[in-house]
Amino acid sequence: MQGSEPKAMPVQNRGALRRVVWIVDDSALDAERARRALADHYTVQVFPDGTAALEALGSNQAPPDVLVLDWVMPGVSGIEVCRFVRASSMHARMGILLLTARQQTEQVVEGLSAGANDYLSKPYATSELEARVAALVRTITLLDRAEKAEATIRDLLAHVPDALLVLGEQHRITYANPEAKKALGRPSTGSLLGRPICEVLPELSAELFAVATGEEPFALPDITLDGEVYAPTVRVFPVDLGLGSTILALRNVTTRRMAEVRRLDFYSIIAHDLRSPLSAMLMRSELILMGKHGPLPREVIVDLHKMQGSIRTLVGMINDFLDLASIEGGHYKLNKEDVDLGALVESTADLLRPLLVSGELSFELRGTIRQAAVLADRRRLAQVIANLLSNAIKFTPRGGKITAALEDAETYIEMAVEDTGGGIPSDQIPKLFQRYSRADSRMSGTGLGLMIVREVVEAHGGTVGVESTPGRGSRFWFRLPKPSGRGGHRSALAFHAG
Incomplete structure (x- = not known):
């Protein structure tokens, strides 16, 4: 009996705005039955035929x-009403439930193809009617929320201070906020939409976008637009956001970059001015040790050697600062050529043999590889090796051992430096390649050496890392990609640290 059928749960409170349901059925009895089943939860209106509903x-x-909609009605049938509704974009969100006694597969397919969202076979239980209508209302509610969320996002994008571009397939522009149109000198969005970003901004090649694969922001090299400097950041989402899955932000950093240049120029001048007198002090002390003013007592010789060590430490610190200024100032260039990594490790170790x-x-x-060639800047790569070896020497006690190892992998060549020092606490490892970080705060130095190692290796397209166990030493490594070709290849690559 009807009264024994379970009631479907209401989709909203009575106090909320009620959804509107139209029932179109030429059977007054069936229409009234449906109206009673739905009237508690919705505003229901009944139409006797398809013509009245279309009017x-x-x-x-x-x-x-x-x-x-009832499928079979005199005059305009339910499926014809369905086709008419779906022909208009104004009613695209309307949910349509088709009532039919036809249950053959081809007839069901015909009804769904005409635009119905669901169908219900006659005779039906009122609880099933309520449940199917409630499902359609839930879908419409979700669509409403999604549209409101998209409108909110569009409003936020339109008012952020940065220029924002949303990219769809093949990195084509699907959205540009007002700041983006202003930065790109385009008065209207129409001149941007659909165009590949690499065509609008030739400085941003497809290869740069290829490395940005996660939701974390990925900084790209600075670009200049109409005399203004912008720092691009790209973020790739795993799902389509409605307009695309990639967001490119362009932040105007002209003032900041000018301040950085002035600051780095100041630091560079000071560093250069300090290095010259320090170098002169080293030369004079060396002449004194060589007997320029006659024989020296043993105590004086020991003190002079200590002074020289301190001066060399200061010179090393100044060189680190100058390297950092070069990296951050955008004046850092890699002059790449084929480099035999094994031979370079040997020659660098010879320089540090004293x-x-x-x-x-x-x-x-260990593991010397014949013709272990990498495409690299020889001087900068020697600096990386020297920094790793110097660190190992500094933190390894007397009588210890330092090992340099080369490994030939499928896509890269790895160089590692192992020592038998005291090791590094696990909580300090994540900080090692950061600026001004030292594993042992008692040791002298700027803490810039490993950061410079990371910057140089990453500029070569490589990676760095470290493994260490307290009391059992440390292993620092870097990996460089194997070159695609060999034979006297040289190139110059500008590098800017983000």
Whole structure:
């Protein structure tokens, strides 16, 4: 019996705005039965045939949220009403439930193809009618929320101070906020939409976008637009946001970059002015040690050697600052050529051999690879190797051992420096390649060496890392990609640290 059928849960409170349902059925009995089932939860209006429903849709009357249509009616049938509704974009969100006694697969397919969202076979239980209408209303409610969320996002994008571009397939522009149109010198969005970003901003090649694959912001090299400097940041989302999955932000950093240049120029001048007298002090002390003013007492010789060590430390600190100024100032260039990594490690270790001897340390180069060629800037790569070896020498006690190891992997060549020092606490490892960071705060230095190592290696397209166990030493490594070709290849690549 009807009274024994379970009631569907209401989709909203009575106090909320009620959804509107139209019932179109030529059977007054069936229409009344449907009206009673839905009237508690919705504003229901009944139409005796398809013609009356179409006239109501064509008037100024607000359309319903859900249309419950009988398939078979005299005159205009339910499926014809369905086709008419779907022909207009004005009613695209309207949910349509088709009532039919036809249950053959081809007839069901015909009804759904005409635009119905769902169908219900006659005779039906009123609880099933309520449940199917409630499902359509939930879908419409979700669409409402999604549209409101999109409108909110558009409003936010329109008012952010940065220029924002949303990119769809093939990195084509699908949205540009007012700041983007202003930065790109385009008075209207129409001149931007649909165009590839690499065509609008040739400085941003497809290769740059290829490396940005996560939701975390990925900084791209600065670009200049009409005399203004912008710092691009790209973020790639795993799902389409409605307009695309990639957001490109252009932040105007002209004032900041000018301030940075002035600051770095000031630091560079000071560093250069300091390095010259320090170098002169080293030369004079060396002449004194060589006997320019006669024999020296042993105590004076020891003190002079200590002074020289301190001066060399200061010179090293100044060189680190100058390297940092070069990296951050955008004046850093890599002059790439084929470099035999094994030979470069050997020659760099030879330069540091006096430090190995004075520290009573043994050194071994393992896994030498014949023609272990990488495409790199020889001087900068030697700086990386020297920094890693110097760190190992500094933190390895007398009698310890330092090992440089080369490994030939499928896509890269790895160079690692292992020591038998005290190791590094696990909480300090994440900080090692950051600016001004030292594993042992008691040691002298700027803490810039490992940061410079990271910047140089990453500028070569490589990666750096470290493994360490307290009391068992440390292993610092870097990996460089194998070159696609060899044979005297040289190139110059400008690099700017983000």
